[in-house]
Amino acid sequence: MGHDDLPMLELAFPGPERDRGVAAILNGEKTALTGLMEIYEHAGEAVPRTGQRFSVLDSEGRPAVTIEVVDVQVVPMKEIDDDFAHAEGRGYRDAKEWRAAHEEFFRSAGVSEFLGHTPVIDDDTLVVAERFRVVEADAPRDR
Structure with a gap:
């Protein structure tokens, strides 16, 4: 199955945050990601x-890298540990720092607009915690 046949995955919203995430996957720093179950x-x-x-898209909507999920769990936010926080590849020192960043994102205007309300985020909020491996980086296209 070519990446054109794969479901697409978009990290955060287009722009610097997505670009940093895609770069962290490509350089091997990011091997985990988290989604809000409510989304x-x-x-x-x-x-x-x-x-x-999944075919991970860059901010221009182009496939950047193909990943394969190696583990997925739906857990309350309070169960995310330091090891998972480090695997997110965003430079989080620990789970507390991971949590603060994710609470901010999950309560952001973009997420609130998508959901139609600002979600309640607390210890028991369910998140989808995924670990993945890179299958292949997609060839850069002429820009």
């Missing part, structure tokens, strides 16, 4: 499953 439910999307592959 999956609102969008009517299934939680990713182990073995599923």
Whole structure:
């Protein structure tokens, strides 16, 4: 299956945050990602499953890298540990720093607009915690 046949994955919103995330995947720093379960439910999307592959898009909407999910768990935010926070590849010192950044993003204007309200984020808020491996980086295209 070529990457054109794969489901697409967009990190955050287009712009610097997405670009940093894609770069962190490509350089091997990012091997985990987190989604808010409420977003999956609102969008009517299934939680990713182990073995599923995704084409990760850059801010221009172009495939940048193909990843394969190696582990996925739906857990309360309070269960995210330092090891997972480090695997996010964003330079978080610990789970506390990871949590602060994710709370800010999950309560952002973009997420609130998508959901139609600002989500309640607390210890018991469910997140989709995924670990993945890079299958292949997509060839850069002429820009």
